[in-house]
Amino acid sequence: MFKWFSITCDEATTICDKSQYGEASFSEKIKLKLHFLLCKVCALYTKQNSMLTKICQKKTAQNNCLTKEDKQAMKKVLQEKNM
């Protein structure tokens, strides 16, 4: 019984990573919570990992454009090819 619940830190942090995307299963989440009782390091990892997620969310989706210079350069190369 205990064996079933017991996971390594490697496994615990993998579950933690999955749960950052809402993709950890119910039994995985239980295992993770139990692991936290025994392991403060992984609990800390989880806290910092959530922060990493938050920083990434701030980075999301700016619209990217090519600069005028980029486009000019592309045109030039393309024209040469088209000759």
Place this chain on the structure above:
Amino acid sequence: MPHLTNTNILNPDTWIDNYADYLYNYAIVRVNNEDTAKDLVQETFFAGLKSAKNFEGKASERTWLISILKRKIVDYYRKINSKKGQAEIKMNFYEDGDKEGNWIEERVPQRWDNEAEKQIESEELRNALEHCIGNLPEKYGLVFRLKTIQGFETEEICKELDISPSNLWVIIHRARTQLRKCLEDNWFKK
């Protein structure tokens, strides 16, 4: 149905003004960096030019160019999938022996100061993260970006990159443990 005239196809100048940004945006969210995205767009225009005579006018010009770009991106994925011996990732857990699966002592997370939470909005912190992602092996950086920043579904990434879901989670896991350590060393420890 409007027929595409020859001038439309033979005048690549309008392609760049009309579609370069669109294609670039499509590419940049799927590949790791700006230069790669630019190259892919350029190659797409080349390929379009080369096969212009095969264009039947069934799809719009833009759709047709995107379909070429998609093939270019798949080729790029194949290339980084098969790249061997590139910058390897540092292990965070013992891989065998008594301590298998435990944290390696010097990789154990350290406490960040209480101010850490307040810095989330910081532009420099975002740049520091960007730098850390750039230090990952190309494939790891790419998978992490697609999943975390671009919000692609697991299934979609697996299909496009031809990897299994468990493979994807191993990559995400290694990337995240690496990024945590990198941010700690370069930012939160200061």
